[in-house]
Amino acid sequence: MSHSYDRGLVEDFGRWREFTAGMWAWIFHKFTGWILVGYLFTHIAVLSTAIPGAAGETVNDVNVYTYTIQELESLLLVRVMEVGLLAVAVFHILNGIRLLMVDLGIGLDAQDRSFYLSLVLTAVIAVASVPTFLEGML
Amino acid sequence: MSTQEQEPATQEQEPPETESPGDRRRAEKQRRLAADRQAEAEAATTTDEETVLLKVFRYDPEVEDKQEPRFDDFHVPYEDGMTVLDALIYARDTFDSSLTFRHSCRQAICGSDALFVNGSQRLACKTQLSDLDAPVRVEPLPHQDVVKDLVVDMEHFYDQMHAVEPYFQSDDLPEGDLEEQRQSRENREKVKMSTRCIWCGACTSSCNIAAGDNQYLGPAAINKAYRFTMDEREADKKEHRLRILEQEHGVWRCQTQFSCTEVCPKDIPLTEHIQELKREAVKKNLKFW
Ligand code: HEM
Ligand code: SF4
Ligand code: FES
Numbered sequence: 001m002s003h004s005y006d007r008g009l010v011e012d013f014g015r016w017r018e019f020t021a022g023m024w025a026w027i028f029h030k031f032t033g034w035i036l037v038g039y040l041f042t043h044i045a046v047l048s049t050a051i052p053g054a055a056g057e058t059v060n061d062v063n064v065y066t067y068t069i070q071e072l073e074s075l076l077l078v079r080v081m082e083v084g085l086l087a088v089a090v091f092h093i094l095n096g097i098r099l100l101m102v103d104l105g106i107g108l109d110a111q112d113r114s115f116y117l118s119l120v121l122t123a124v125i126a127v128a129s130v131p132t133f134l135e136g137m138l
Numbered sequence: 139m140s141t142q143e144q145e146p147a148t149q150e151q152e153p154p155e156t157e158s159p160g161d162r163r164r165a166e167k168q169r170r171l172a173a174d175r176q177a178e179a180e181a182a183t184t185t186d187e188e189t190v191l192l193k194v195f196r197y198d199p200e201v202e203d204k205q206e207p208r209f210d211d212f213h214v215p216y217e218d219g220m221t222v223l224d225a226l227i228y229a230r231d232t233f234d235s236s237l238t239f240r241h242s243c244r245q246a247i248c249g250s251d252a253l254f255v256n257g258s259q260r261l262a263c264k265t266q267l268s269d270l271d272a273p274v275r276v277e278p279l280p281h282q283d284v285v286k287d288l289v290v291d292m293e294h295f296y297d298q299m300h301a302v303e304p305y306f307q308s309d310d311l312p313e314g315d316l317e318e319q320r321q322s323r324e325n326r327e328k329v330k331m332s333t334r335c336i337w338c339g340a341c342t343s344s345c346n347i348a349a350g351d352n353q354y355l356g357p358a359a360i361n362k363a364y365r366f367t368m369d370e371r372e373a374d375k376k377e378h379r380l381r382i383l384e385q386e387h388g389v390w391r392c393q394t395q396f397s398c399t400e401v402c403p404k405d406i407p408l409t410e411h412i413q414e415l416k417r418e419a420v421k422k423n424l425k426f427w
Contacts, residue, residue: 015257017257018257020396020397020400021396022394022395022396022397022399022400022409023346023395023396023397025395026393026394026395099394102394102409102413103394103413103416103417104417105410105413105414105417108407108409108410108413111394111396111409112396
């Protein structure tokens with residue numbers, strides 16, 4: 001076929017309005033998975049301040065590790081992002097369980113409903129966690 | 139035969155003096171039919187306004203003003219039970235004879251008219267216009283090169299289908315010359331849905347893994363392989379079949395997006411079959427003894 005028209009990949013994601021449940025589940029799962037990987041590195045960076053902390057290093061007379069945590073937790077942005085992180089982790093776990101069921105061939109006919117269930121449960125858990133994460137901030 | 143044919147002629151020459159009850163009945167029926175026909179014609183003229191707007195993808199590398207892809211509008215008079223294919227045929231026969239698309243059986247069995255209609259892969263002959271929102275956007279299948287208008291190049295899809303050796307190939311034949319290779323009812327039920335594939339390519343077109351990985355077998359080919367892998371009359375070839383399927387670009391590429399299962403016009407549970415073959419492939423390789 002010397003002359004033929006290739007519409008390329010770009011238009012795929014231009015059609016997001018037409019995506020079905022399984023496709024959304026896939027996109028959210030990849031997205032949340034990579035956010036968790038990103039968080040893992042941030043987490044390691046914060047925790048690594050405990051190494052000089054163990055040797056007794058301080059900032060303003062406070063142990064450097066304690067100081068880092070206190071400073072971070074005093075920021076509203078960090079508290080809000082913690083709620084987001086919980087939501088991302090909960091969705092990834094719930095949808096991960098859904099995917100494991102799909103791998104085992106269990107309830108494939110309900111795969112769209114189990115995706116919606118993951119979303120609803122994630123929302124409920126994230127909302128329920130707000131008082132805990134924002135304690136003392138508002 | 140001949141005498142019967144002559145009779146009406148003689149009757150015409152000498153019309154009966156008295157009307158028989160049969161004549162009255164027939165005349166009454168004629169009047170009723172005529173009235174029906176008139177009512178129908180009137181209905182047709184009043185609903186003439188009811189047209190469906192089709193926006194159809196056009197492209198032809200050999201025609202100068204069609205080299206740049208575009209959408210053409212066709213206003214097709216709507217009729218009850220009209221399918222997208224009917225509307226396309228009407229548009230081609232009435233408005234533009236150069237409008238090109240594949241079709242044959244018009245009953246969802248030849249698999250030649252899978253199109254991208256209002257954002258999803260559907261068989262044009264199996265899709266009622268009444269189920270769609272207007273305007274109806276008709277495009278060729280995504281992820282295949284467009285040859286002309288709604289016609290895509292299916293060569294790669296057929297290559298994938300052939301890659302799984304889509305034919306029965308047991309060496310384990312029955313003794314007698316004319317003896318049948320019997321299949322149990324249960325086994326027939328197991329492969330039943332997978333035998334229904336009409337090679338339309340809708341599933342592979344909907345799969346964004348297949349779009350990004352040209353070597354991936356794709357849902358249709360894997361389903362075809364399922365049909366034979368799960369056929370117990372071919373038990374001696376099961377390992378051979380699984381060896382093809384468990385390759386890097388075989389079943390493991392599937393990420394269970396369910397897009398193929400959603401669009402298959404024959405309602406084949408494609409994702410389920412792919413997942414089952416993944417488990418078969420694992421079972422073949424996992425040995426604890
Ligand atoms: C109980 C916890 C978890 C469960 C049940 C789970 C489950 C899964 C499953 C089943 C998949 C495969 C999805 C597919 O087939 O497409 C997956 C993918 C993934 N997970 Fe998790 N996961 C969990 C925790 C995590 C954590 C803590 C991280 C990050 C550190 C993570 C990062 C990822 C990433 C990046 C992918 C995508 C991999 C790819 O691109 O294919 N997951 N997860
Ligand atoms: S599996 Fe379904 S969608 Fe795919 S080619 Fe066969 S009939 Fe068409
Ligand atoms: S024309 Fe044969 S499947 Fe539609």
